[in-house]
Amino acid sequence: MSRSESAVVEGPSAGQHPVGPGDGTAPRADAEDGGKQPRRALLHTLSRTLSRLLSRYWTVLALVAAWAVWVRTRQLNQIVAPTPAAVFGDVLGHPGAYLPDLGWTLLNAAVGLALGLVLGVTGALLVWASPLLSGLMTPMALIMRSVPVVAMIPVIARVVGFGITAVLTVTTVVSFFPVFVMAGSGLRAAPAATRDVFTVLAATRLTRLRLLLLPHAVPAVLVGLRLTASTAVLSAMLAEYLLGTHGLGLLFARSVTFMDPARAWGTALVATVVSVLCFVGARAAERLGSARFS
Amino acid sequence: MNRARTTVLTVAGTLLLLAAMEGVGRLGVLGESWPPLTQVVAALDDPITRDLLGRALAATATAAGTGFVAGTLVALVVAVVGALLPPLQPGLDRLAAVVNAVPLIALGPLLITTVGREGTPAVIAALAAGFAVFVAATSGLGAAGAAHRDVFRALGSSRRATLLRLQLPAAVPLLIDGLALAAPAAVLGAVVGEWFGAPRGLGVLLVSSMQNFQTDLMWAAALSAAVISLTAYAALAGLRVAAARRFV
Amino acid sequence: MAATGISESPAEATPRTTPAALELRGATKEFRLRRSRTVTALASVDLAVGNGEFVALLGPSGCGKSTVLRMLAGLDTPTRGEVLVNGGAPAELVRGHRLGIAFQEHALLPWATAYDNVALPFRVAGRPVDADRVNALLSLVGLEGFTDARPRQLSGGMRQRVAIARALVLQPEVLLLDEPFGALDAVTRRRMNFELARIWADQQITTLLVTHDVDEAVLLADRVVVLTGRPGTVRHVEDITLPRPRDKALTRDAEFHDIVDRLTALLDEGAE
Structure with a gap:
């Protein structure tokens, strides 16, 4: 049990690198074209956040996708295994x-x-x-x-x-x-x-x-x-x-x-x-x- | 001198613990449900009880052992894949964390429909042990010092060569640490897995003896689970001491 | 001039007139290894430091010089021989909170500010914190603006200054410094040497400095005691008569370099 610490260490290891490729280029691009600056910066941040989330949680998403595919292809009875949609729907619909x-x-x-x-x-x-x-x-x-x-x-x-x-x-x-x-x-x-x-x-x-x-x-x-x-x-x-x-x-x-x-x-x-x-x-x-x- | 003292105290502590268990039972502090230790052991004189317990013990140990081996192998493969393909690493870490956070009981119904009642204990044992090994392997593979890694990079070592010659040997002590933690986890996983309707095992015996007020049998089953857990842990911890001499 | 500074026999490590503030008499220290083997760290060391004197204990690593300091602080006891501080056991001085000490590791409390670290001895001794004294020491070591900084926010040199201020805050009778600048880079280390010379000129406390840096020893001390070898023995005692205050100009002085070269040669021989 005492080891579970390092498995889920994320944020700082990524954030601590003083010069990441993304960190270096972002300000330079902003400086070049002044007018579109805020929108481009926003898009940039958005896509970066998205790709970071994706790189971390792709396995979890894949797990949910595999679950959906599995239920569909095996034509499983809802009693045996409900679809992800049904489960998320029940949680969000009846909190x-x-x-x-x-x-x-x-x-x-x-x-x-x-x-x-x-x-x-x-x-x-x-x-x-x-x-x-x-x-x-x-x-x-x-x-x-x-x-x-x-x-x-x-x-x-x-x-x-x-x-x-x-x-x-x-x-x-x-x-x-x-x-x-x-x-x-x-x-x-x-x-x-x-x-x-x-x-x-x-x-x-x-x-x-x-x-x-x-x-x-x-x-x-x-x-x-x-x-x-x-x-x-x-x-x-x-x-x-x-x-x-x-x-x-x-x-x-x-x-x-x-x-x-x-x-x-x-x-x-x-x-x-x-x-x-x-x-x-x-x-x-x-x-x-x-x-x-x- | 100091070590002898520690040994004496450890032995004394163990005896004290056993004596306390006996005493609590004798004095009836916690009522009927805490029998004296000697009474639990005496219950094993009955060949039927002994047979029952023996079969349960064998079933649980088999499930835990199978799960331990399978979980360890899968965890090692996934950790090595993560080390060879760094972009995959964060996602694999998250997967392990989420799988570990899924409540064991929730897996019960799912596993019963997929692997059946007999297979469920081993699979849950594999998941529990696999997580511990994966965490240990990941941090172990990252344990080689920055200076060492720089030496390998300067030598133009391929990723595979670095893994084989540097990261894997450096990971051994942490890995064995992880195995020592994974063994009790596998036993626990097997017992919990048996609660979902497995035909036999210590978990089954624990619940049925609880419901039927067979206090001695319940304690015997619980102590058996503790003993296999402890034995596995002690064996791997001993291995760790040996490995520490070689790799550190 | 140089020749007169050398005393040939270790016996003269005892100063002539004043009673010794710190004294080792035939101090021997053996450490027990496994399987009842022992290693002798110090063999019959005689040493005396007079009141208000600054003595540097110079030697290569592993010669037992830190053991001398630890025995004087009451952190270790000699296997044979005597260790006296002001004529009594080191523990007496410690009990009176009259001993200041600083190590190579700054040993500051990471969660406390520079002010709180310097104030720590007051709290440990159960006395009310004398804020003026703490602030005065922080400015003596040149850290007025950093009272609220935590150790991790300070540079290596600054941390050592805090450690030295902490050692001085209770106006100790004896100051023991164990390689206090050992972890610093050469430039910072030299700057800290001059700082310490200035601080010491201000306070004149009986001081024993343990170091393996010859320049540092000669720059700071009234006397340099050279310790060599496994087991550690006093090899040589050098009176440093260079004028005070000592500052940067001294490092260009020919006599300074003479002494440094000679002591370095002694250490070299001892190493062979």
Whole structure:
């Protein structure tokens, strides 16, 4: 999981190149013919944006196109697989059917994320404070890192009870570990020379934590949040599906049961979009944070 | 000295964790649904239970293993294509991200109509593992330092030669990292895939034992899933330590 | 003239009259490697720095000169021998927040402004921030206009100035500088040398500068202690009697070049 960072790194790598071919030519062309300048510039920007979007999202568009072609050529029953048009139509035509459940899923994910954040940072601080605790908790962190938490939904539901408690437990546990691990490494990431400066200044442990280590851990914690933001949404939905509590998961389960494939696929579409948006949002927060703290 | 201390603490931590699981069950803190560990293990004495669990374990491990291998191969091919044809790269990155963001449950009905109930666990395992490997491979292929790449460019190396002699070797440590993360992902994918009506597997056993209040069996299934996940992870993490010596 | 500046024996590393502010007595430092092998970084080093004296510790990389500085800062302890600061353990000075230190890595807090970085020692010591003192130091190092700039917005030389201002802000009794300009380009480095000479003339704090740059050592120090080799030992001590204030004109001075050439030759021999 900790690697998903680089897959979707886009904007800055393209934007940071000081001299891209497009960046170099645009102003020169504008300077040559004054009158048509604004329109040409606008067209230029438009076509550039369009080609950039196309170069990034052609695969996604191709996926949707393949879906449409597949449904048509196989002459599939609408119950088996609805066309993209039917699915997009249902989502855009009946937003009211999705919104309440979307709200529930987002709430479940957000509360779990917040609890996971608090518990993860607290756990990392405890481990930082006590080498004994750190040694004792290492195997647990390692085990939990590779245990499929989401697969444990049935067990969790049995133990804490079905319903929203179980959903929140799942999203909390899913969010806890990345935050715990990242906060822990963030607390240890302060450069040696800076730590030496604090030692020479005879900083107390608390001062060191407050002025040096905690600010250093902020970017790392934000990385942890970015890693879990979309996972929290998806596992909330999975738990809702399995346990039948309010949310997109239940909407999906019902749509499948009542043979409403456009709604079922629409739910999947909404969940995908929301999960991508959560990722994008968390990544933006991470960029802001790392710009501020490093 | 320090390492011995760490080992002692790690062993102590593991024992403490097991003891806590046992204790919670013994004391009944969390009620009937958290049995003591020893009781779960004792349930395996029954040959019928053992047989049931064994078959489920085999089914899940097969699905996860198949998915892991298939997902890894596809991810590697796509990552190498992206490295050889840079214009395709951004689109492939987006595709991987979107596929990863599709809720697993949404794939269930689709996969059941296309690959059938039996094939679904392996396909979901492949998707989950493939994403982890793809991300690791992409960043691994980009991991070779700028100075190294300049050396190759100055030597007039072809794109293919650079890939073979520089990028692929440089990608190995990150790639194995990715494989270590992909293995638990494959197990999870297989278990979730089994929730869509697969005939057997740990996922099936988990849900059915939950519904039938077979607490010991449910815990045995959950612990089995955890154990294969951990074993796969540990094996690949060990491989990573070995590879780190060779390639870094 | 040049000949009189050389003292032949390392024993004379101890200054004649004033009591030593910094002192190493037979300090030996061994590092433990894996499989119970040890490597000796410093072998029985004697060194004393008088009150208000500027001593440069000159040596090739890997000769253990940074270890000397780290022991004086209480960041390392000697395996054998004694390390004294003002006659006591380094920890005492540290506890009183009376030690200033700057490293090759500027070690500034990336999220804090230049002002906040210089004010940091006040906050760590739990004292109220003396804004006048912080501003005075920022202008002493020539950064009046950059109080609100964050480290990433500053050039390498400016970051080192902030680091030096931070080292000086609590009016330390001892200043330890570990290759503070080691990461800078040659031109900036020389400019920073003259800056430091000016600042030091203003403050006259007991200073130990660790460097591998011969020009830098001769330009700044009252005495240059040449350390060589694996394990590090004091090879030579040179009193620099060049007049102060030292400025650019000095770098064209024949005597300056004499000393630099001689010390460079010593380092060269030590390397073989």
